Amino acid sequence: MTANTATTRRLLRRETRATRRGPAIAIALVLTALLLLLLAGAVGWTLDEGFRTQLRAWFAPVAAIAQPMPALLTAGAVLIALALLLLGAAVLPGRRARRTRLDVRAALVIDDGVLADAIADGVARRLGVPRGQTSVTVGRRTVLIRVTPTSGVPVDPDAAEDAAARVLDEAGFRLSPRVQVAREGVIA
Known part of the structure; x- marks a missing residue:
């Protein structure tokens, strides 16, 4: 053990750290679903006039809420906080007990x-x-x-x-x- 302390320490560190595979897969699936939804929306927007009018009707209340500047700043702050949280979960090591x-x-x-x-x-x-x-x-x-x-x-x-x-x-x-x-x- 003493002759190979660097390897031993690396193995011990690996045993005390948790993998981030589960959260990474979940976030990748959610982002893939969102991107596919956006792609389908973009295709529908360019090809179908009825789809455009229906989307405008659905998003009219959202546009009315987002008109004042404090609502946009709050939404931006929430999105930045969420992005920092996800970045921290991706970069920081997990700890096992x-x-x-x-x-x-x-x-x-x-x-x-x-x-x-x-x-x-x-x-x-x-x-x-x-x-x-x-x-x-x-x-x-x-x-x-x-x-x-x-x-x-x-x-x-x-x-x-x-x-x-x-x-x-x-x-x-x-x-x-x-x-x-x-x-x-x-x-x-």
Whole structure:
């Protein structure tokens, strides 16, 4: 693994990025349908006088709305915002809910759900709380840990945060833990 780190890093990056194939195909199909509709309209406009009058009648209310300048500016701003959104979706990388870690001997790809379960198990074990009373949500840079204590058995929030930090350190991921201990416990 160490001799081929550039290839390994590229493979790990590929495993954490999502493909943009689905949105690209959907946008291409919608644009193709719109262009075919415009082509059919242009052919009908040039060949049929009745079609022209019917289109003028259909678009007369639209032309009346588009006469004032603020309506045109608003429509233009909306179209520009939509174009920027689509451009961002095409250019920016998608992110899968996975984390990677490169070690001397191995390259690891870990799903965020698996990491959340491991953190919940470790925190519950260290605090002495049943596993069902600990839930974890893994974000991009933070981990939110919710602990519901057993009724009558208090849980120290500092001890919970220390346990979460130790579990994350053992797992080898640099995430900042946030711990929320419920005020009311559950009956065991």
